[in-house]
Amino acid sequence: MVDRLANSEANSKRIQVVEGCFGTAGQPLVIPGRVLIGEGVLTKLCRKKPKARQFFLFNDILVYGNIVIQKKKYNKQHIIPLESVTIDTVADEGDLRNGWLIKTPTKSFAVYAATATEKSEWMSHIGKCVGDLLEKSGKAPTGEHAAVWIPDSEATLCMRCQKIKFTPLSRRHHCRKCGYVVCGPCSDKKFLLPSQSSKPVRVCEFCYLQLASAGGGMGLGPRSDSYSRSGSKFNNVSDDEDEEDSSD
Secondary structure (H helix, E strand, C coil): CHHHHCCCHHHHHHHHHHHHHHHHHCCCCCCCCCCEEEEEEEEEECCCCEEEEEEEEECCEEEEEEEEECCCEEEEEEEEEHHHCEEEEECCECCECCEEEEECCCCEEEEECCCHHHHHHHHHHHHHHHHHHHHHHCCCCCCCCCCECCCHHHCCECCCCCCCECCCCCCCEECCCCCCEECCHHHCEEECCCCCCCCCEEECHHHHHHHHHHCCCCEECCCCCCCCCCCCCHHHCCHHHHCCCCCC
């Protein structure tokens, strides 16, 4: 079915419409062999709160963005190669139901569908697309994935020291290795995680010690020139400034 649609005019037009909805700020989506499998609105568990996002599943990539005008305009386009994706179901909890994790080496997050049927369909189609890609390429499934960030609302205290309470002055930060919400003093080091960034990223003290002892990558301790605790830029920088669109 996918192979028959790959070079059809109807499929090309559908992808052109999606591409047009993202405007000039989005990446081109029409390439030979690409098929639009399905689309829909999912609730993405973002750093601050759950937010509605428009998702498009193609046979080789997963695309999502912010909804500006439903079915007409989207922005902040994100493109995830499906070869790097693994998915896991998430247990229902309170108002957050019908969810699953989308995990990649670069970024991992939870999404929620409106119904159990919709969740099942999304997971089934994503799983099949990933399986087909891996079969064609002969590659093994991705073993490493980025941590899923704990939402800000789930931590009133630093999840490492359990002492510092978060306030407008004592900001929340996220460890890029474990996803915990931590205070500045508990995350004043950086470590190179090549799958996530070409530059060293913020990690908590616990993960820093584990990574350093493993002998892999490159760690950076607190810097006295620009990242010292006194008048520190680093410790007063929110995760939104640490990483582009990290609140999403």
